[in-house]
Amino acid sequence: MGCFCAVPEEFYCEVLFLDESKLTLTTQQQGVKKSTKGSVVLGYVFRHLNLVEIDYFGLRYCDRNHQTYWLDPAKTLAEHKELMNTGPPYTLYFGIKFYAEDPCKLKEEITRYQFFLQVKQDILQGRLPCPVNTAAQLGAYVIQSELGDYDPYKHTAGYVSEYRFVPDQKEELEDAIERIHKTLMGQVPAEAEANYLEVAKSLEMYGVDLHPVYGENKSEYFLGLTPIGVVVYKNKKQVGKYFWPRITKVHFKETQFELRVLGKDVSFYLNMHGQKSQYKNKYFSVLNEHRHLSQKCNETSFFFESRDKITCKHLWKCCVEHHTFFR
Helix, strand or coil: CCHHHHCCCCCEEEEECCCCCEEEEEHHHHCCCCCCEHHHHHHHHHHHHCCCCHHHEEEEEECCCCCEEECCCCCEHHHCHHHHCCCCCEEEEEEECCCCCCHHHCCCHHHHHHHHHHHHHHHHCCCCCCCHHHHHHHHHHHHHHHHCCCCCCCCCCCHHHHCCCCCCCCHHHHHHHHHHHCCCCCCCHHHHHHHHHHHHCCCCCCCCEEEEEECHHHCEEEEEECCCEEEEEECCEEEEEEEHHHEEEEEEECCEEEEEEECCCCHHHHHHHCCCHHHHHHHHHHHHHHEEEECCCCEEEEEEECCCHHHHHHHHHHHHHHHHHHC
């Protein structure tokens, strides 16, 4: 690959897809150069997959510190400094950037299929926690999609063990998947995948893009960007929620991240989502750690700290994009 160093404009990249297939993009084959806009690269990828509902998807890359970024359609490849520092060759990962709140309502079957592949990967890689009974149901839909109806002559004992569904897979889970698979006779792949998404969308962490932050006294939190808003987690429990229509400003300065939310009384968060009364005091105490009231505008600002300026800017950018997409 040394020749790429000699010609500044040369570009060689592999795009990895959710089904583990690849697309190679090069200066020689597609005319992709470092001066090419991200939108052009995305166009090649979307056409390759025959995608129509393209707004949900994007291309990710990792820097040398394993921080993940999304390819910016408006910037040239050369302007993605973190990407340029990783190659050549370069690697981009296709995936869902914005999770539909109800993926079953997506119009195109190919779009639903990509969601199916992404959620399956999310569960396998541990990003989407899944109870054992739900994992068994989802695993059975995967097997039905892959193998079709159960056939005792073809599907001998242990056939499920050839597939991976969750990070720490046990034999008991595989046995449960086999039992459920036998009950799914007649479901074609598209139907099994739709049923998979119907179950998966109800998982608590479905579509949550987590970002680590600090609160008062360096308390550790995660901010989750979701289809409905920003969710605050502490010790793996949800302790706050800010809805996109209520968020009026997203801002960062150095390592400080700010969410400005309409309405100084945060009780509507509890009322709208039926939070149990015994959690109310804890909920308010957590929010008050980060709250600064602005009586004049009837707005509340919530402040969090990131570990460094780069991480904070990345959180801000992701939050702005989610806010724009879902609001």
